[in-house]
Amino acid sequence: MDDKFMRLFSFLLRGVFLYFFVGALCVNEVNAQAKFTISGYVKDASTGEALIGANVFTKADFKGTTTNVYGFYSLTISEGTHTLVIRYLGYTEQSLELQLNANKRINIDLATVVVQVEEVVITGEKADKNVQSTEMGTVKLDVETVKALPAFLGEVDILKTIQYLPGVQSAGEGNSGFYVRGGGPDQNLILLDEAVVYNASHLFGFFSVFNADAVKNINLIKGGMPAQYGGRLASVLDITMNEGNNKEFHGEGGVGLIATRLTLEGPIKKDTSSFIISARRTYIDVLSKPFIKKTSNAYGSGYYFYDLNAKVNYKLSDKNRLFLSGYFGRDVFTFKNKESGFSVNIPWGNATTSLRWNHLFSDKMFMNTSLIFSDYNFEFGAEQSEFEFKLFSGIQDWTVKSDFSFFPDIRHQMKFGANIIYHKFTPSNASARSGEVVFDFGKIVRLYANEAAVYISDDWDISEKLAVHAGLRASAFTHLGPFDRYVKDLQDRIVDTLHFTNLENVKTYGGLEPRFSARYNINKTSSIKANYTHNLQYIHLASISAVSLPTDLWVPSTDRVKPQIGDQYAVGYFRNFKENKYETSLEAYYKTMINQIEYKEGAQPEDNVNDNADNNFTFGTGVSYGLELFLKKRTGRVNGWIGYTLSRTTRQFDEINRGQEFAAKFDRRHDLSVVSTYDYNKKWSFSAVFVFGTGNSVTLPVSWYVINGQPVYDYGPRNWYRMTPYHRLDISATMQGKKSKKFESSWNFAIYNVYNRHNPYFIYFDTEGSLESGYLKNTAKQVSLFPILPSITWNFKF
């Protein structure tokens, strides 16, 4: 590491030392009595799955903690008699009387609630968590909620569900990625069992890559990102896969209109190790095959995608556990035209693997060390008679990280750790040949980089009223050789080439990322919270098309591309009503983004070839601010939420739009989601979702003129045109079949876009007549994707 980074590191250490010195002074005052630690794991009694975010607290003073992603908790309280309460959504609460005079290991198995429809009392999380925690802009979704909502063509979709939350926007159908508080899709850190998933959607955003049957927990952080996360500006979507039942063998699955799913899980060695394997594949291609004649022109064309999730875990001892999990998914599109001998093959997809080791150093110190592999690649191949063309791009990461949780006493919960990522980028490379002749598309370009970070944070309950989360992350990034930098003159001619050898340091960046949030209780049912975060992002997604496509390129920071810098300020008011039956929050945020990337106006994909892709980039800034209102009904037969966002997002680039500020494509003035579920009786349950959003802004032509006898367009200011608002209502009904001990099943009926709204997908132009004929008229046509679409899915469990 270079000097700059070492200086930052020592600054960080000094800061940390100061913090704990001050912290220790405050703690010492109240530290007279002897204290002991209770720790252990909270699990589902029937499956052995760890329960994430379960509340463990003392009944008397309501003080406590929550379990981490491995189900571990640690609570240090004074000696004496305590009643310990363990609560988790959908599970029967447990209370334990204990006489505390030594450190204790208590593992807790919670049983699921047997739902009585007449009286659904699901006391889940500590009912006032909304008000009491320092968290802001954080939403935990459980998979059952996601599964209960209407799904597009019956495919349950986690990414679509998070877009129903305030501050999270979809770019509309047919766009991959989601947008959080004005950030681009590359500014979301999407993790599946800690491995980065670079492209989280299938078929250009119509389906997400996460198979809900394999997922246990979904945590979305859209503001106030804690210090253990970094590398992205906007959000973290942290998804945890199921571990597999370690008591008995089970399976579940479903048959839908477009895909079939099957999940199998069971113990390898009872109570010690288990496995889960989950697969999904679409079958439009298989179903349509018998109907396409072999003599047909398009025979052999088709599209499918599949996902495969697998995980095994092994409990080595009470203090050591191992987890190995993997994901593999592919989209494959083939098009063949017999007559012209033309064929196209486009496969793309992700692969991730993570190996994790949990270790308990003591009752107060939990560690997880992970080795993670992540890969995304895209390929485009075309062939026609003698001509062959190939385009490929991708990104591959190797990560090693260690995260520690330390629970010194009930007022503090500390986290610290370090990670290092080795990135290998393959920006757009092309190869082509015609017969024997191979065209010159330059060398295959690969770029290499190291990214490293250390962090420390503390959740500190300073007093009954005031709590803070303080964190600091120091990160650094080095672009490594081999690398050729093409130096250009003003006429855009290459005048020099700088060669960097293997592992040579091309450019290093680094910086400190402070994270801070605070909560102040006004009274038992309301609080105010505030936070500030400063984030650095060293890798970037460059999109040359007007829409977000799998062809978009991941590129590293280089000597020309500086890291993106994000600053976010947020304040919020949180209040619960009617004994925590209703949760409300109102949050306001302001966010600035520096070093945002766009392609220069008029840049073409071939400009990347025999040149550095970043020579075609231009850099600018972004601003987003907004107000988010969230109202949630937590209990009862009817529950759900309403989320509303009022926001504005702009970008400014000196070389785009004549330097004028312009609305970001995904700028939404209004965004509303209404989500509701209704348990009618034991047999029937219903759900509905309504969404409304201001239309996307796009750039349309404002005039045309004649060049070389042909009309060409002149486009107006960037994103000047607002498409019509997007709105849609989806409903679904689920009918439970007869349950037996061995088998249960249900039917799900859903209707997407109930009132057949024609939402705009894109606008194109049609020209009638010609200049020669003396008559010419342009018209704009709007294309919508999905009309009303009913679907039916059969789900089963055994």
Place this chain on the structure above:
Amino acid sequence: MRTYKNKTILFLVCALGIIAGCEKEITVDVPLSERKLVVEGYIEQGAHPYVILTKSNPYFAAIDSNSLIDLLVLNAIVTVSDGAITDTLAITFDANIFPFLIYRSNNITGQIGSTYSLTIRHEGNTYFSSTTIPAPIPLDSLWFKVQPGKDTLGFVWAHLTDPVATGNNYRWFAKRIGKDEKFIAPIGSVFDDKFVNGKSFDFAYNRGSVPNSNAEDDKNDEQGYFKIGDEIVVKFCTIDKANFLFWRAAEIEVSNNGNPFASPNTIPSNITGDAGAFGVWGGYGVALDTLIAQ
């Protein structure tokens, strides 16, 4: 390359059968934009310069035989100077160039290496541009090759040796004697030496056609092909970077036409002036070659 890929994606979406005719015409309220001057000027060695002037038209304003005249600019003062002589161009009729009335010089003849400035005065505004005629780089050889399975139809192939220095930009035109009225640039007529700098290489061009051509061979299977027996004159030109960027963007614009996945494409103009103008003023270093397809 891009258009091709994006169209495939569009096809993919359609292929899923989920666009169930959800297409409708919409009205777009275009912000008022002034009609701007559009300049298309050429100067070759050994020939008189000419300039086509038109006006831009609001996007959704239809053109018919009555309003077509609104596109014409007939009252401008157009001068070209080589530094020594300044000549005012006169309106002349040319049946092969839309809108048939163009400004042409009679006193200035292009010379290799000379720089020519263009000044236009129109409706109280002044516009300016400047270009140089680069030295022509002739093709080493030219031949015709039948496309496999196409019987008598094929493309014109050429061998070019690009100079060692970078920054060469080329534009290709071709004309079939007795069949075409003028030299025609096919889509993709411009290229630079980015992939081929200092190399000696073969390349091929298909046959371009005039916009909305009504010729029989632009509508049937012969469209885009040369045919055995054609007498073909290839006009191979060198141009400057500004002209390369202009024509590359303009040709992409024409081939993108309406593709919703293409990003908005600004055609960079080399015409300056406070009122703003579209178009290009270009010097061409011309090398001519004739070939009989056989």
